[in-house]
Amino acid sequence: MTASTTDRAALVSAIAAAHAAERGPLLPVLHDVMAELGHIAREDVETVAAALNLSVAEVHGVVSFYRDFRTEPPAAHTVALCRGEACQAVGAQALYDATCARAGSLGDDVEVEEVFCLGNCALGPSGTVDGRLHGRLSADRLDALTRDWR
Amino acid sequence: MSARVFVPADAAAVSVGADEVAAAFESAGAQVVRTGSRGMLWMEPLVELDTGAGRIGYANTTPEDVAGVLSGAAPGIGVVDEHPWLASQRRVTFRRVGVVDPASIGDYEAHGGWAGLRRALSLSPAEVVQEVTDSGLRGRGGAGFPAGRKWQTVLATESEQKFVACNLDEGDSGTFADRMVVEGDPFTLVEGMTIAAHAVGASEGYVYVRSEYPHAVAALGRAVDTACTHGYLGRDILGSGLDFDLHVRVGAGAYICGEESSMLESLEGRRGEVRARPPIPAVRGLWGRPTAVNNVLTLCAVPMILADGGAAYASLGTGRSRGTQVFQLAGNVRHGGIVELPFGVSLRELVEEYGGGTLSGRPVRAVQVGGPLGAYLPASGLDVPMDYEALAGSGAMLGHGGVVVFDDTVDLARMARFAMEFCSLESCGKCTPCRIGSVRGVETIDRIIAARDGQGDVPADLALLDDLCTTMTQGSLCAMGGLTPMPVRSALRHFPEDFEARR
């Protein structure tokens, strides 16, 4: 992730080239940039636009529309908690509010996000911890799952 | 010989420790088969030990239980297939889920797979469409449009290129059946889409999977590759002359991309903004070509319909709701999971008999049916039969079949606010009643709640909220803005006390 500007541009161009023959390649390209680099920087938008023969405005418009595409580097750790109705029925809103309020106690550089349904609605409250899905979450369970962060 | 155990690799089972349990069985020398989930989710991890007398289940297994399961000392739930919760269901779409190894194409064939495709390929496209029409199958994504009629439109529209697109965006809270069938039995979707391709004359297909479902993306990708290798996808499928390529695409975190035209925009690489209709996707869909867009459960019902005939499927169900519906019990419910039954079962039977009431043990107060755009029904309204028309008669809708249970601690004013908040967060922004109306809705309900809990003018804001709902219902381009008033108004109608001043 410490790629220099030119390395970064070369990598993003290579990702775009790998998908260029597909129909509608923009989302697959942006997903791969996220996976490789953790976020989509402004210069990546320009590189992708040039590689796929799209306008910068068009690529920017797509990046800004979708929640998955972030334009800033992520925190070291992420907890995403579901606020969908099924999880709310078993206390997810209180868990989310409390976790936001004590994000700092879980670790140094922790981001708490809200999500709306992870397809685990019979075993809520659901959430992901650094991308891994967990069911029947509680404050104690979150403490245990994030122990290594402290 | 080492013992054979089945351990679900379904995301829900994994979310409560199934991977750790599988690893413990492997360390103990057992042969582990990773399956989908049976859908008895409150028992997960539910492992099954292969015995001469059937597969014996062990509920809520932890790594510490492994030795006991292998020695026979642990208390089991008996033969899983004979468990009343499961045995009383009518599993059609879900019959292989939790039973087979989803990675094994041999397992799929041994459990009746590809019979529908073989028969379809022996029929003309029009005959396949007729079978689906005869089955009475209606779209399971929410709108309930007859699948045969949609396919007929695509078939009848001239074009040198057509597409089949499967909607695996499954954004509704309280729903997970698309995910589970694709994780547990992915070849069924491949087979259903290939039959659809033959029926409508499509040469390419896309599955749009939401990014929240990485397990489903992996299972489906593997199944597509395997099906290609074995000649069920690609050129000249099974020597029939049919060419069909299937691509898996991943969404990027936008609820509106489950709306079909927004999904098509997203597949084409644009912002997921809803398209005005007409034209409908069946006439001008992906890249302007005729496209059959269907939900996962719609397409997964098709192999059975072709294998056993449309009449067999139509013999199940009630009225204009034919076949089975995969209900999903979620929220504050003791026995959450998958209940597949013919249409017509009452909501009460689902919530009380199958669901076993609330998880908290408190009284059921409200049940939301059909996702975030669906109605809240009161405990006194649970006798409604679960079919499209009866639910509509109760001011509700089936949607994708999600049933979310709430106990008596629920605050329906807060849930109504959430419906508006969700709409404001997920609106594609194309039309004002939805984009702005939902923000106004949040503000108005905030005032109502503040007044309820203290001082203020509740009646004026209630009238304003009602006006907003009318504007959204009448002025929205799609059902996001158009149906958000359904949960709000049902909350107002059935739970007025939650909006009134508290003494």
Ligand SMILES: Cc1cc2nc3c(=O)[nH]c(=O)nc-3n(C[C@H](O)[C@H](O)[C@H](O)COP(=O)(O)O)c2cc1C
């Ligand atoms: C806001 C909104 C979200 C939707 N989400 C989904 C979804 O996640 N999955 C789905 O299959 N259909 C969804 N639909 C319905 C689709 O627009 C469409 O009716 C369906 O995919 C057609 O397939 P079917 O006829 O097989 O149901 C949604 C509709 C709206 C208005």
Ligand code: SF4
């Ligand atoms: S109703 Fe909402 S989501 Fe639907 S088109 Fe209008 S703004 Fe977009």
Ligand code: FES
């Ligand atoms: S509502 Fe939380 S996982 Fe579905």
